[in-house]
Amino acid sequence: MNLGVFINDYKGIIETVDRLKADKLGFIFIQNGVFHATLKEQGKSSPLLDKTANLYVLAEDIATRGLTEADVDKRVKVVTYADVVDLIFNDYEKLAWV
Amino acid sequence: MGTLTIGCFASLVGSKSLDFTLKLADAAADKGHKVNIWLSGNATALGKNHQKHLKDYSTGEKPVLELMKKGVEVCECEACALARGILKPDAIEGIQWNAMHWYLAKIYSSDRVLHVGGE
Numbered sequence: 464m465n466l467g468v469f470i471n472d473y474k475g476i477i478e479t480v481d482r483l484k485a486d487k488l489g490f491i492f493i494q495n496g497v498f499h500a501t502l503k504e505q506g507k508s509s510p511l512l513d514k515t516a517n518l519y520v521l522a523e524d525i526a527t528r529g530l531t532e533a534d535v536d537k538r539v540k541v542v543t544y545a546d547v548v549d550l551i552f553n554d555y556e557k558l559a560w561v
Numbered sequence: 562m563g564t565l566t567i568g569c570f571a572s573l574v575g576s577k578s579l580d581f582t583l584k585l586a587d588a589a590a591d592k593g594h595k596v597n598i599w600l601s602g603n604a605t606a607l608g609k610n611h612q613k614h615l616k617d618y619s620t621g622e623k624p625v626l627e628l629m630k631k632g633v634e635v636c637e638c639e640a641c642a643l644a645r646g647i648l649k650p651d652a653i654e655g656i657q658w659n660a661m662h663w664y665l666a667k668i669y670s671s672d673r674v675l676h677v678g679g680e
Contacts, residue, residue, distance in 0.1 A: 469675070471578065494577050523584075544588035551673050552563050552594065558675045 465489070467555030470496035470511070477510060479561050489517035489555055491547060492539070497524045500539040512538055519550065563672035564595040568664055570679030572603035573612075573621050578677050579604055583624045585675075590631040597671065598628075598635045599664040602679045605642040608635075610653045622653055629655045636663050 466485035470476060471494040480490075490511060492500050499509035500520040512518060518539040525535065532541050542550070551558065567586060571578030582604075586596045600607055612622040625635055636657040637647075649658055657663070668674050 469677075471581075493581060544584050545592065547585060548565075548589045548592050548594065551565065551589075551675070556673070558673060560675065560677050 464557055465555045466557045466559060467491060467550060468559045468561060469493055470499065470561055472496055472561075473498040473502075476561050480511060480514065483559065485557075487517065487554075488515045489519065489550065490515060491542075491550065492518070492520040493524050497521065497528060497530070500536050501525065501530050501534045508536055512536055517554075519547070521547065562593045562595065564597070564670065565589050565673045565675070566597040566599065566664075566667040566671040567675045567677060568599040568601060568668075569604040569677040570602040571677055572679070573606040573619050576603075576679075577619075578679075579607060579621060580619055582677055583621060583628065586628055586633055587624070587631070590628065590633050596628070596633045597667040598633060599638070599667065600636065601638040601641050601661075601664070603645075604679070605637050605645060605647055608637040608642060608652050608656045609647050610651055625653060625656070634667075638664075 464485050465487040467489045469491050473495050497520050499511050519542045520539050522541050567582050569582045573579050589596045607621040612620045614620040636659050639658045
């Protein structure tokens with residue numbers, strides 16, 4: 464099963480995400496979840512970025528927070544709403560919201 | 562083309578999840594997909610008509626009308642709406658009112674389902 468996970472917050476979700484099992488796991492960072500893709504705490508990136516190679520962040524939610532693509536970790540692909548639709552229909556048959 | 566059903570429990574004001582739901586639905590409809598939106602819990606505030614667009618407040622009436630013009634089906638949880646004092650005569654024209662079985666039926670006939678949690 465391919466599972467796409469929408470992550471809309473920055474704190475308190477690691478334990479939940481750790482319980483998710485899938486053949487292919489993808490994280491789509493939206494809303495305050497975009498900070499996983501853009502912030503470092505004490506020099507370290509979010510541990511979520513080490514859990515899968517399939518990482519996406521919503522461009523509009525980066526811009527809303529005064530950030531730019533230059534602030535995004537190189538492992539994370541910046542996507543539009545239209546791209547998210549394609550991910551939903553082409554890459555992930557199951558979706559979760561955390 | 563596929564069918565996407567989104568269940569949303571997040572409120573119109575104070576959460577960006579309902580905004581996200583509407584924008585994702587719009588993008589999917591623009592790509593030719595069939596989209597259904599189930600509004601439950603505090604998300605039923607979206608179904609109230611005559612929303613005033615105040616600065617810095619989310620407003621859903623105009624976007625939801627545009628979505629319905631594109632063929633997106635939108636349905637309020639009737640019990641959730643009535644519990645919040647939103648009566649059927651106050652609903653945005655074109656929004657459906659029904660019980661949970663509407664959502665379940667859409668889920669079973671959809672290619673993809675996204676359940677957007679509330680606060």
